[in-house]
Amino acid sequence: MGRxxxxxxxxxxxxxxxxxxRDTRSTSRTSLPGNPLAPSAARRFTRAALADWTSLGLLxxxxxxxxxxxxSPGEHSTDLLADDAVLIVDELVTNAVVHAGTTVxxxxxxxxxxxxxxxxxxxxxxxxxxxxxxxSDHHPARAIQSDAAGQGPAGTPEYGRGxxxxxxxxxxxxxxxxxxxxxVWARLPLEGRDPGQDQGTEPALRRGLRAAEILAPATRRxxxxxxxxxxxxxxSFLAEASELxxxxxxxxxxxxxxxxxxVPRLAEWCAxxxxxxxxxxxAVPRLARxxxxxxxxxxxxxxxxxxxxxxxxxxxxxxxxxxxxxxEGSGAGSGPGPGSGPGPDSGAGPVLGSGAGAALACRLVANxxxxxxxxxxxxxxxxxxxxxxxxxEDFARRVGLAIGAARRYTRQVTIxxxxxxxxxxxxxxxxxGIASSLxxxxxxxxxxxxDFYDVFPCPPGDRWCxxxxxxxxxxxxxxxxxxxxxxxxxxxxxxxxxVGAVLDRLNxxxxxxxxxxxxxxSLMVAxxAxxAxxAxxxxxxxxAxxAxPSSSPSPSEGSQARFLSLLYGELMPLPGxxxxxxxxxxxxxxxxxxxxxxxxxxxxxxxxQLLLGVVDKVAYESSTFDLEPGDTLLxxxxxxxxxxxxxxxxxxxxxxxxxxxxxxGLTAQGVAERIRQVVHDFDExxxxxxxxxxxxQAT
Numbered sequence: 001m002g003r004x005x006x007x008x009x010x011x012x013x014x015x016x017x018x019x020x021x022r023d024t025r026s027t028s029r030t031s032l033p034g035n036p037l038a039p040s041a042a043r044r045f046t047r048a049a050l051a052d053w054t055s056l057g058l059l060x061x062x063x064x065x066x067x068x069x070x071x072s073p074g075e076h077s078t079d080l081l082a083d084d085a086v087l088i089v090d091e092l093v094t095n096a097v098v099h100a101g102t103t104v105x106x107x108x109x110x111x112x113x114x115x116x117x118x119x120x121x122x123x124x125x126x127x128x129x130x131x132x133x134x135x136s137d138h139h140p141a142r143a144i145q146s147d148a149a150g151q152g153p154a155g156t157p158e159y160g161r162g163x164x165x166x167x168x169x170x171x172x173x174x175x176x177x178x179x180x181x182x183x184v185w186a187r188l189p190l191e192g193r194d195p196g197q198d199q200g201t202e203p204a205l206r207r208g209l210r211a212a213e214i215l216a217p218a219t220r221r222x223x224x225x226x227x228x229x230x231x232x233x234x235x236s237f238l239a240e241a242s243e244l245x246x247x248x249x250x251x252x253x254x255x256x257x258x259x260x261x262x263v264p265r266l267a268e269w270c271a272x273x274x275x276x277x278x279x280x281x282x283a284v285p286r287l288a289r290x291x292x293x294x295x296x297x298x299x300x301x302x303x304x305x306x307x308x309x310x311x312x313x314x315x316x317x318x319x320x321x322x323x324x325x326x327x328e329g330s331g332a333g334s335g336p337g338p339g340s341g342p343g344p345d346s347g348a349g350p351v352l353g354s355g356a357g358a359a360l361a362c363r364l365v366a367n368x369x370x371x372x373x374x375x376x377x378x379x380x381x382x383x384x385x386x387x388x389x390x391x392x393e394d395f396a397r398r399v400g401l402a403i404g405a406a407r408r409y410t411r412q413v414t415i416x417x418x419x420x421x422x423x424x425x426x427x428x429x430x431x432x433g434i435a436s437s438l439x440x441x442x443x444x445x446x447x448x449x450x451d452f453y454d455v456f457p458c459p460p461g462d463r464w465c466x467x468x469x470x471x472x473x474x475x476x477x478x479x480x481x482x483x484x485x486x487x488x489x490x491x492x493x494x495x496x497x498x499v500g501a502v503l504d505r506l507n508x509x510x511x512x513x514x515x516x517x518x519x520x521x522s523l524m525v526a527x528x529a530x531x532a533x534x535a536x537x538x539x540x541x542x543x544a545x546x547a548x549p550s551s552s553p554s555p556s557e558g559s560q561a562r563f564l565s566l567l568y569g570e571l572m573p574l575p576g577x578x579x580x581x582x583x584x585x586x587x588x589x590x591x592x593x594x595x596x597x598x599x600x601x602x603x604x605x606x607x608x609q610l611l612l613g614v615v616d617k618v619a620y621e622s623s624t625f626d627l628e629p630g631d632t633l634l635x636x637x638x639x640x641x642x643x644x645x646x647x648x649x650x651x652x653x654x655x656x657x658x659x660x661x662x663x664x665g666l667t668a669q670g671v672a673e674r675i676r677q678v679v680h681d682f683d684e685x686x687x688x689x690x691x692x693x694x695x696x697q698a699t
Contacts, residue, residue, distance in 0.1 A: 026058055026110040032093065034101045034137070035248075036257060042093040042106050043086045046133070049108040050082045058110055059190070081188060084169045085133060088186050091165055092135035095184075100137035101243055107134040111187075129190040130171065136183040234391050237265065241395060245402035249409045252288050254402045258374065258395075259291030266392060267376035268293050268357065271305050272364075272399075274372040277407065285309055285372060301326075310361040310375050319393040320360040322384075325377070358384050362396040366404025374399060416479075423482045428455035431464045433573045433581050434627070435699050437672035441691040443639070450478030451637050451690040452486055458493050464571045465493045468694050470590065470637045472563035484513065485564055499570060499586050503612065503620035507588075510564060510613035564612040565589040567635050571627075571696070579629045581698050586622040588612045591641045594657055596671075598630035600664045602657045605633060627698040632671055634660055639691040640675070645683035668697040 028049040032038040053059045059081075089106065096104045109132045166173050170186035177183075241261050248254045255272040262270045269292040273285040287309070290302040304326050312321055357379040364372040374396050378384065420442070428438060438453060450471035457464050467489055471478040488509055492502045569585025585593065589611030592604040606623045627633060634656075641651035650656060659678045663671045672695045679691055 026053065027107065028052070028109075029105065029107040032104040032106060034097050034103055035253070036097065036260065038097050038104050039090050039093045042089045042104075042135075045106060046085050046089045046108055047082050050085065050131070053110055081131060081190070084188055085131060088133055088166050088169055088188075089135065092133070092184050092186070096135055096137040098244065099240065100139035100182075101247070102138040105134075105136040107136075108132075109134070131188045131190065132185060133188070134183050134185045136181050138180060139182065234387075237261075238391070238394055238398065242398050245398055246405075248402060249406050251403045251406040251410070254399065254406055255289035255372075256291075258399045259289050262376055262395070263291045264293045266378075266388065266395075268379050269297075269301060270374065270376035271301075272372060272374055273309055274403070275370060277411075288372070305375070310373055312361055312363055312373060320362040320384075320389050320396070323359050323361045323375070325357060325359050356381055358382075360384065360389070360392060362393060364396055364400035364403055366400045369404075371400055371403050371407070419479055419483075423479060423486065424452060425454050425456070428453075429457050429464060431455070431571055431573075431581075431696075433579055433699060434464075434571060435668040435697045437668040437695045439672050439676045439691065439693045441676075441687070443686075443688055443690050450482065451639065451692040452482045453692055453694060454486055454490070455694075456490060456493075458570070462572060465489075465569070466571070466635075466694065466696070467566060467568045468590070468635045468637060468692060469564060469566040469568075470639075470690075470692075481510075481564060485510075485566070489568065493570070499568060499584050499622040500620045502568060503566065503586055503588055504618070506564075506566070507612045507618055507620070508616070511616055563589075563614060565591075565638070566612055567591075567593060567606070569622075574626070579698065581627045582624065583627050583633065583696075584622050584624045586620050588620060589614075591636055591638055591651075593636075594634045594660050595625070596632040596634065596660050596663065598664065600661050602661050627696070629698050631698045632660075632663070632668065633696040634671065634675065634693065635696070636675070636693040637690065639687060639689035640679055640693055642689065643679050643682050643687055643691075650679065650682050668695045671695045671697070 028045070030041075030045050032041050050059065085108070093104055093106065096102075111130045111132055113129045166186050169188070171189050173184070173186040175182065175184050244257055244261070245254055248257065251274060255274065258272055259270050269290075271287060271291070272289045274288045275285050287302065287306055290298055290305060292298045292301050308326055310323050312323075357377050358381065359375065359377045361373055361375045363370050364374055374392075376392070424440070428436060430436075436455065440451070440453065442451070450473060451469070452471075453466075453468050455464065455466045467486070469482070469485060471481040471485070485506065488506055489502065492505055497505065566588045567585065567590040568588075569583055572582045572584075574580045574582055583605075585606055586609065587593065587606040588609050592606050592608060594602050595605040596602050605625065607621065609620055610618055636656070641649065641656055643650040656675075659675060660671070663674050666674060672693060675693055675695075676691070679687060
């Protein structure tokens with residue numbers, strides 16, 4: 001649908017207050033994303049709301065037979081009223097998605113007799129019971145045009161036929177503007193609805209034909225028949241297309257939106273082929289989307305086009321190219337073709353509708369790289385006007401950019417997820433006498449982050465090590481440090497180093513790595529300065545940089561810093577029948593682990609020490625204690641302790657210890673789930689940092 005003309009008498013500012021209803025079950029609302037899936041979700045929600053009201057007895061007046069004997073309450077009310085309501089909701093939500101592109105709010109409200117919350121004077125007499133539908137978007141600043149541009153022979157704009165359907169089905173409708181919100185509402189009375197003399201499916205059939213008559217234009221109009229739209233409406237069309245395509249991160253969804261935007265504005269049908277990610281020559285493109293003004297012909301058209309993909313010149317910079325009409329011949333045109341329509345035996349005519357027309361193909365290009373092909377068909381054998389060809393080329397350019405952006409996003413997500421799988425262990429080791437549970441929730445939708453963990457055995461098999469770390473920062477930079485720290489820790493542990501010695505050596509490794517990076521940066525800066533001056537060699541500048549260390553970045557400055565907080569420990573089951581496990585651990589700048597005893601007491605199980613990668617020559621100390629059966633050790637990252645709600649943090653006033661004290665009697669998995677829930681319940685917004693916690697419980 002296009003922009004909707006609004007009758008003057010239906011505009012209201014401000015909206016009147018809505019009285020509270022005594023039965024809250026008579027109001028249903030939902031929030032829908034501003035994408036093409038919203039209309040179908042809105043239709044399902046509306047039918048479900050009416051069905052719920054019927055089952056609850058809130059809909060008791062039959063709109064079909066007015067409660068005559070033999071009709072159960074609400075039987076026809078739900079069926080007939082739902083058909084009209086779904087049509088209205090579909091049109092209003094579609095309009096909101098296409099023209100606003102924001103989140104769409106849908107409200108279905110059942111009004112009692114005499115109640116009218118729409119804010120529109122209805123005249124004398126008591127208001128009948130009604131269903132009120134409200135569709136709101138968050139883009140009220142976009143003015144809705146009511147001029148005569150694009151009007152058909154009957155004076156109804158092509159872009160306003162959806163609202164004509166709403167006006168025909170609803171008792172009243174209108175638009176309400178609030179601050180930051182625009183709401184289109186429609187009121188459907190429950191009584192006095194005449195579904196027709198015949199019963200069964202005939203009334204529904206007549207309503208469907210009526211809706212089709214309202215929505216279908218009297219004549220098929222294209223841009224070439226409306227120069228005024230080409231000159232004045234094309235910019236609006238391209239702007240709305242750019243806005244709708246820009247936020248899509250899936251190339252198949254971009255292709256689907258492109259088809260719905262083109263048909264029937266600029267073409268009777270269209271198809272989008274997507275090239276492979278590698279772009280190898282000779283690779284068969286994939287037919288991603290086919291769209292036709294007549295939905296019944298989409299699948300037959302797909303079958304026809306799959307046999308004849310367009311083949312365009314290798315150069316990706318050409319504009320729209322005239323190609324043979326599908327079914328006319330081989331379909332392998334690489335330049336202008338006759339486009340005079342299919343032959344008598346091609347069979348394309350019944351599939352494509354008009355049977356003849358002009359077919360244009362255009363390469364979809366982003367950053368000089370061809371990504372696919374857009375093919376569209378327009379009825380009529382005359383030449384396509386130059387202004388229409390230019391508009392199609394401009395539209396195809398926007399589609400290509402959107403597909404390129406979607407592919408880059410998909411590629412980055414794939415790389416990050418592959419990296420994440422490499423940074424973290426596929427599974428944690430099982431420790432005799434210890435039940436363990438792990439929670440790991442990256443803040444960035446499963447992408448590589450700064451938190452890491454590991455549990456692994458060490459030879460000769462009587463020692464198990466565990467770690468929980470957090471690298472300064474996030475994203476790829478943090479992932480690089482994670483990729484270094486975890487293998488180093490495993491190597492040092494398996495070489496026989498004890499807990500304190502492992503942290504000492506890891507600290508030295510991080511400092512050495514940062515120092516090497518800083519020296520490399522100094523040499524690069526020196527080489528750049530030497531090249532600009534053309535007078536000093538790289539070696540002499542590097543020597544000068546070494547002589548004046550204050551001019552070189554230090555390991556702890558800038559983006560080269562390798563700060564790391566770490567909780568590292570080892571577990572050794574003790575011989576005997578007691579089932580105790582000896583635990584030795586150390587915390588380097590990390591939230592301290594908490595030990596929960598069966599009597600509910602909680603204490604810190606380590607001493608705070610300096611971050612790793614900050615200062616050289618630090619001697620890290622470890623703490624040793626025994627985990628008796630029933631003891632629980634909780635290890636977390638700062639995504640748990642520093643979880644925020646306004647100015648408060650979860651661990652303020654020993655908040656985490658209090659939460660752990662309430663976990664007496666729970667299993668390791670139960671403790672992990674309880675703490676995870678505490679983190680999420682602490683604030684309404686999702687956690688902004690990675691959340692990682694490890695629970696070790698002696699059994």
